[in-house]
Every structure is written in C-alpha cells, then in structure tokens.
Amino acid sequence: MILLTEQITLEATEEEVDNTDYIVEIDNLVKHYGEVEAVRGISLKIKRGSIFGFLGPNGAGKSTTINTLITLLHPTGGSGTIAGYDLYDTNNIKKKVGAVFQEQTVDETLTGRQNLELHAGLYNLPKDITQQRITDLVEKVGLTDRLDEPVLNYSGGMRRRLEIVRGLLTEPEILFLDEPTIGLDPQSRSNIRDKIRQMNRERNITIFLTTHDMEEAEDLCEEIYIIDQGKIVVKGTADELKSSLGHDFIIIEFNEAQIVEQVVELLANVDSILETKVNDGKLQITTTNGSKTIVKIFQILNQDSSSLDSQISAVEIKKPTLNDVFLYYTGKELRDETVDLSDRLKMVGRQGGRSRMGMRR
Amino acid sequence: MATVQANQNLNYSDESIMHYFHSVGVVYKRQLLRLWTSKSRLISMLIMPLMWLLIIGQSFNNLLGSAPAGAFFPGGIDYITFMTPGILIMVTMFTSLFGVISLFYDRDSGYLKNYLIAPISNTAIIMGYALGIYTQVLLQVAIILVIGLAIGASLTLSLVNLLAIFLFPIASTFFLSGLAITLASRAPNVEVFQAMIMPISLPLMFLSPILYPTKNLPNYFEWIARINPLTFGVEGLRATLFGNSFASLPLINVDIFVNNIAIFNFLMLFVIGLFFLWIGSRAFLRSLIK
Numbered sequence: 286m287i288l289l290t291e292q293i294t295l296e297a298t299e300e301e302v303d304n305t306d307y308i309v310e311i312d313n314l315v316k317h318y319g320e321v322e323a324v325r326g327i328s329l330k331i332k333r334g335s336i337f338g339f340l341g342p343n344g345a346g347k348s349t350t351i352n353t354l355i356t357l358l359h360p361t362g363g364s365g366t367i368a369g370y371d372l373y374d375t376n377n378i379k380k381k382v383g384a385v386f387q388e389q390t391v392d393e394t395l396t397g398r399q400n401l402e403l404h405a406g407l408y409n410l411p412k413d414i415t416q417q418r419i420t421d422l423v424e425k426v427g428l429t430d431r432l433d434e435p436v437l438n439y440s441g442g443m444r445r446r447l448e449i450v451r452g453l454l455t456e457p458e459i460l461f462l463d464e465p466t467i468g469l470d471p472q473s474r475s476n477i478r479d480k481i482r483q484m485n486r487e488r489n490i491t492i493f494l495t496t497h498d499m500e501e502a503e504d505l506c507e508e509i510y511i512i513d514q515g516k517i518v519v520k521g522t523a524d525e526l527k528s529s530l531g532h533d534f535i536i537i538e539f540n541e542a543q544i545v546e547q548v549v550e551l552l553a554n555v556d557s558i559l560e561t562k563v564n565d566g567k568l569q570i571t572t573t574n575g576s577k578t579i580v581k582i583f584q585i586l587n588q589d590s591s592s593l594d595s596q597i598s599a600v601e602i603k604k605p606t607l608n609d610v611f612l613y614y615t616g617k618e619l620r621d622e623t624v625d626l627s628d629r630l631k632m633v634g635r636q637g638g639r640s641r642m643g644m645r646r
Numbered sequence: 647m648a649t650v651q652a653n654q655n656l657n658y659s660d661e662s663i664m665h666y667f668h669s670v671g672v673v674y675k676r677q678l679l680r681l682w683t684s685k686s687r688l689i690s691m692l693i694m695p696l697m698w699l700l701i702i703g704q705s706f707n708n709l710l711g712s713a714p715a716g717a718f719f720p721g722g723i724d725y726i727t728f729m730t731p732g733i734l735i736m737v738t739m740f741t742s743l744f745g746v747i748s749l750f751y752d753r754d755s756g757y758l759k760n761y762l763i764a765p766i767s768n769t770a771i772i773m774g775y776a777l778g779i780y781t782q783v784l785l786q787v788a789i790i791l792v793i794g795l796a797i798g799a800s801l802t803l804s805l806v807n808l809l810a811i812f813l814f815p816i817a818s819t820f821f822l823s824g825l826a827i828t829l830a831s832r833a834p835n836v837e838v839f840q841a842m843i844m845p846i847s848l849p850l851m852f853l854s855p856i857l858y859p860t861k862n863l864p865n866y867f868e869w870i871a872r873i874n875p876l877t878f879g880v881e882g883l884r885a886t887l888f889g890n891s892f893a894s895l896p897l898i899n900v901d902i903f904v905n906n907i908a909i910f911n912f913l914m915l916f917v918i919g920l921f922f923l924w925i926g927s928r929a930f931l932r933s934l935i936k
Contacts, residue, residue: 318936355763358936379765388756392676394683403679406672407764409665435683 308333308459308491309354311372314363316349323349325515326363331459331508336485336492338506340499342615346515347495348387351461354493355384368458380408383457385448387464393436397428397447400436401454408455415454422450426480442473446480453484459491460484466501474498478505499607509607513615526610532559533575534603535568535582539596542566548593551585575602669766673774677748678781691782695737695790699797702857703729707798723800723888730794730801731811731883732856735876737790738783738815739850742822743843745779749827750836753934762934772927776823783819787812801887810886810908817912818879820919827926831933855880875918882911 309331316324324346331337341347352358354367356375365372368381391400398419405415423429426446436444445465452460462481466474478501485492496502502509503523510520519526539545545568549561552570557578560571572578579602586594681687707725749772752758761771791811795801826843833839853871854860860871871877886908 357759357762376765379763382763384759384763386756386759390756390760392680392757394680395676399679403672403676404760404764406675407669407761407766409668409765 306333307331309337309365309367309493311354311363311365311367314350314353314365314372315361316346316353316358317361323515324353324361327512327515327517329365329510329517331491331493333458333491334485334489335507336481336494336505338502338509339493339495339512340497340502340509340611341495341512345512345615347512348463349515350512351384351463351493351495355382355461381458382461383452383455383459384461385445385452385463385465387467389444389448391436391444391447391451396435397423397432397439400447401451404451405454410455418454418456419450422453425483426450440473442469442476445469445473445477449477449480449484453488453490456488457490459493461493463495464497465494466496466498474501481505499611503607511611511614518614519610523607524604527604527607528574530605530610530613531573532605533572533578535570535572535575535579536599536601536603537568537570537582537597538566538599539568540598541596544593544596547591548586551589551593552582555581555585557581575604666767666770669764669770670773670777672766673761673771674777674781677775677778680748681778681782691741691786692789694740695733695786696793698733698736699726699730699790699793703733704797724798726794726797727799727801727888728884729857730790730799731814731887732880733794734787734790734811734815734883735818735854735879736851736856737786738818738879739822739847739876741782741786742779742819743826743847745782746775746823746826746830747836747839748778749775749930750830750833750839753830754835758934768931768935769927772827772930776819776923779823780816780819783815784812787815807887810883810912813912814879814883814886814915817915817919818876821875821915821922824919824922824924824926827930828922831926831929850874850876855884875915878911878915878918882908882915885911 307330309329311327311329314324314327314329315322327346327350339347339350349358353360356379360372363372367378370377370381372378391397392403395403401419401423402415405418410418419432420429423432426449428443428446428450431439431443436447439447449462449465452462465481466477469477481492481494482505484490492505494502494505507522508520509523509526510517511526512518519529521529537548539548545563545566548568549563552558552561555578557573558570559573562569562571570578570582579600583594586592586597703726706729710725749758758771762768791801801807825846829842829846830839833842849870851857853863853867854874854876855871856876860868860877863871
C-alpha cells in the first residue's frame, strides 16, 4: 500500500519536473472530413532539435496530421502548441514552420535560383540574407553549378535537394519532410539522408519526417510514432519499438560443438530466454531482450567452473527489423490502445531501481 | 532554447498593408516570370487577336462593305471600327477564363501549398494570380489596338478614349476571372474545368454585342444579352468611342442616358466584377483549406 502511494507521488513529481523543450506538444488532435474521421485523437510530443519519425500505412491519417500541423487544414479538435504558438494561431505558426511536400512543388519552368528567391520573398527575407543563405545552402547540397538552369533540366534527386534547400531557406524551427526520398535511386537517397542529418545537427532544426522506408526511419529518427486508422498505435525509439515485439535472437557458436548441450542446461533458468534450439552445432536463443540476455549468458558461462565462455567463437544478436514492427502494429487488427514504450520502459527502470535500493537496505 | 535566434532575420511587419502588397507582388512576379519564360504563350497571346482581326474582321468588312453606309451600324461606321472594341473584350474573355488554368495547375501540382503555408494572406495569393491575368489582358489590348488601327479601324485616340480602351477590359476581367475561379473551386480537375468553360464562353460571346448588334437577335436571346456583363463592357467602350450604343440595356433608357452610358456601364461592370471576384476567391480558398 505504502509503496503504491509513493509511486504515484513520484510519478506526479516527475511530470512537473519534465522540462524538456518540446517544439510540438499536441493533445488529442482530431480532424474530420464530413463523416470521415481521418485523425481520431492524436497526441504528439516532439523534442526540439530532434529528428522525429512519423510512420503509417497509406490512408492512416499521416498526411492529414501533417497538413493540420502546417496550417493547410483546420483542426476539428485538439489543443497544444507548435513552436511556442497555439495550434490555432496559424499566422504565427506559419513563420516558424517549413515543409517539403511529397509531390514536387518547385516550378520547373523557372531556374533553381528563381524558385528560391520567390520563396524567400514570401517570407519577407531581406535580399542580402537571401543571397547569402542561397549560396551557403546550395553549396552544401552540391547544386551551385546548376542553380541558374531551369529546374526542367534537373534530375529527380537534384529537384529534391532544391526543395530541401527551399525548406531550409527561411530557417524554420521545424521542417516537415513528407517522404523526402521517395522515388530516388539509392545514391540520392543516402545523399539526402546525409543532408537531413547535417542540417539537423548544424542548425538545430527539428525534423518531422514521414517515410515508408523503414531503414531510413531507423537510420535518422530519434523517436518514432506509428499511426494507423487515425490513431497512434505505438511510439518509442527504433530500439524500443523493436524490443517491444519481444523476440530477439542470439546465435552463439562454440569451438567445440559438444559443449552446446552443457550450455543449454546452464541457461535453463534464465527468465528472459523464451526458447533454446541447437541448429547445426550453433545455439539459437529466442529471447525477450537480446542485449541484456547476452550479458547474462556471459556472466553465467563465466561463473561456471569449466570457463565455458572461452569456448565461444562467435556471437550474433538478431533483432527484429523496424519493418517487422511496422507490419505488426499496423496489421489488419483494430487496436484502440496506444502503446507508449518509453513509459513502459521507464516504469521497468523505476521498478528495477527500487528493488536495488531495497536490496541495499 | 538553442534556436531562439532562428528567425530573427525575418522582417515581418505583419498585418500591415505593405506586407499584403509585398506578398501579392511575389505571387505576381512568379506569374510574370512564367509568362516570360514561356515564349509559346507570348506568341499565342499575340497571334490570337491578330487572327480575329485579320480573318474575321476583314472578311466581314468586305461582306458588309457593299451595303449602304449606316445600314447595319448607326453612325455609318465600318465593320472593322465596330468590331475592334468587341475583339478587345472577346480576347479579354478568353485570356481571363483560360488564365485561371494556371491557378488550377498549381493547385493540382501542389505548388499552391507553398503559398498556403507561407505567412501571407490567402486573398493575396488570388490577387497575385489575378494581376498576372490583368497584365496579359493589358498587353493584348495594346496589341489589338495597334493591329486594329493598322487595318483601318477609325478610332480617335483621345485621353478619355485610351483610358476607356484599357479600363473596360480590366473591369470585364474582374468579372471573368472571378467567374472562372468560382468554377475552378467546383471542378475536380483541369479537364472538367475546360468542359465547364466552353459552354459558358460561347453564349457569353455570342449573346453580347461583341461581333454584331444584339438588337437583331431573337427576343429571348436579346434579353439574355441585356444581362450579360460583357454587354456592359463592349457597349460602355463603344459608347465612349463612338457616342453610340448598339444594344438595349436593362433598367435604363439609353436615349436619355446616352452621354453617361459609358460611366453607367463601367460602374455596373465594376460592381459585378468585384462581386464575382469576391465570390470566386472565397469559394476557391474554401475548397483548398478545409
């Protein structure tokens, strides 16, 4: 009883102490088109300066959410702030927000420079600053030589880079990138990813990214939300999401295959191990947490008198991919509850801490 | 709070009228750049009025030339002279209606989103596009005037006449672009939009005194011609240039008001034009931002 009350108090204090700087803090965002409920109560918390991933199948409400955040749609309901301004204060939000859309929205009949200058004009950017920023940014994305050519002559990757430069030109506090690498070849994709990361680090611009490329999301995003049917179904870091599936694989190879049986026996009592299999002389372990379990395995093997750990020749941890996570959470089933992995993990950590303290006592 | 200084260079004087005009200017500048870059559009802008005046104008002029002076047109003016103000309004009509396609194209391609997320007024966007159309109209008016004079239209180029030659097409384009933008807000794509424009542009043209006096039209058509806003444009212009009107107008007795008919027509057209422009931009913006 006492413990329980204590925990509640602790949580309450933690809530107050949370002074992380969030650039987007949206609560219960709702957007209906007539009868269609495109977004059904989404809450977002995006840390300033982070790269935030927003994933979901087509028609999940991704674009509707983004369009509402960048003032292209009026929210039906919800509250919160974007870049310090109220969700409904669109005039001010517009000044702080930039976007690169999924479809190409540069004017191909004009040159790259003309496109950029017109955009700067919309934001009333003084001429000298415009020119200076164009020179800097264009240099960074390698478009300097082609800047005065009509966009018609640009390749798909170059157009994308021009659009990203345009998005950054006004130095928004948050830049929305809607599938920035869709339809590009692997070189351009990796190039654009590098630029995104670079801009994020150098200018501390928060990036709100949507993509169907799970590798990209994993590569770039500090935090990922997955949306399905207008609701957030799960959120957390890529690692949290993957471990949320509860299945990692550990594969251990030994110098001498016959000791495998001995190891299996030793590991029988480890809670986090769900299943052990011997396959082709290799030990394959299904576990709830690969990285923690492997430490445990080494500890056990090390403590054993025959120092079995020295017999290990190779170890591999296989995690489920983000693709597995995506398919798992956006499967056909309806899910009404949001799984907040970071909260769940925090809870686990807290309990762990408590028990250690208890032991010390 | 690392990026507090991020937008310090953005120099907004927010809701000020200067900022409004500045944003109209940026949208307008792009329309001009696009027009200038597209040489084929520039050439077709020049060729259309040329063909109408040279082919239709001269053929009709020869056809009617044998008739006694004043048989068709009171005051004894020839057909080229009669037709030139009509062609001004007609070319204005096509340029205005089809000019709205660029707004359409930008909506469908997504370019318009750049404007809609920018810190500018939404009506400033529409104004920028509309100004682009008005510029084309003014250029075409100048071209038609020169060609018309060259092939024998007898127009007196007094200051008042010149003013009328440019103001009536502009007032007409308020109405026409407003009408086209209203249609654009209802049309799901360019094909539908074009399909909507055709059945509207033909009666607008033929049930007005653009090519011939509407007095000779069957009764029911003549009544439609009376409330056709283009009638105000054409007849207001002709009244200024020739002191003569060739169509009956609703509500007023032409004979009494003949001296002021130009001003009356202009005001009618102007009010109708602004009304359509207002309806159009409201409808269009509503169709964009739900």
